[in-house]
Amino acid sequence: MVEDEIPLASLLGSYLQRGGFDVHVVHDGLVAVATAREVDPDVVVLDLGLPGLDGIEVCREIRTFTDAYVVILTARSEEVDMLIGLSVGADDYMSKPFSPRELMARVTAMLRRPRTRPHGPAGESDLRSFGPLTIDAVGREVWVDGVPVPLTRTEFDLLAVLSQRPGMVFSRRQLIDAVWGAEWVSDEHLVDVHIGHLRRKLADDAAESTFVRTVRGVGYRMGTGA
DSSP: BSSOOOOHHHHHHHHHHHTTOOOOOSSSSSHHHHHHHHOOOOOEEEEEEEEOOOOOHHHHHOOOOOEEEEEEEEEEEOOOHHHHHHTTTTTTEEEEEHHHHHHHHHHHHHTTTSSOOOOOSOOOOOOEEEEEEEEETTTEEEEETEEEEEOOOOHHHHHHHHHHSSOOOOHHHHHHHHHTOOOOSOOTTTHHHHHHHHHTTTTTTTOOOOOEETTTTEEEEEEOOO
């Protein structure tokens, strides 16, 4: 829990602890990065307005060494900061004010998502190819023209869901249920933000998308890559 408003941080930290979570509360961006290296968290709840190092930079730095889920906290007027936070690797966001119960539900839903896909027998793989795009669903790796593409967990999970049934058009709600979980409640357009980041990393122009295609009025589906 990274929050510089000490009373709020204490309230949220205590609530999560009573819910059974092991919680580390810090109030400074630099300390947050050091603590994340030390404790290897499953989830980081990250306020954007921090002393020492702002939340955007904290998210950027911790993404270099951990795949922990990151939930950024924003004021309602900070939509641009929210979008920047998601662009540097955050998985979700919550707008202040919110209730501790809402945060608890969001964290619990995240932790129900598998950290990794179970591996089968040695040598087993699940390779999916779409033209120059190759997805290893077991090893959680992606290549375009043989070059590895680093994705966040959420970006990979979206791509894995779409590529598993390439002929199917998924609505935002279906993607949320598959990736974030059916309990997740927030703005469904969060899917669009993550799809946009995924496309940029795949060099997949939205206007002429070959990998992830928009079906207007419905949602998204995989393209052939051709």
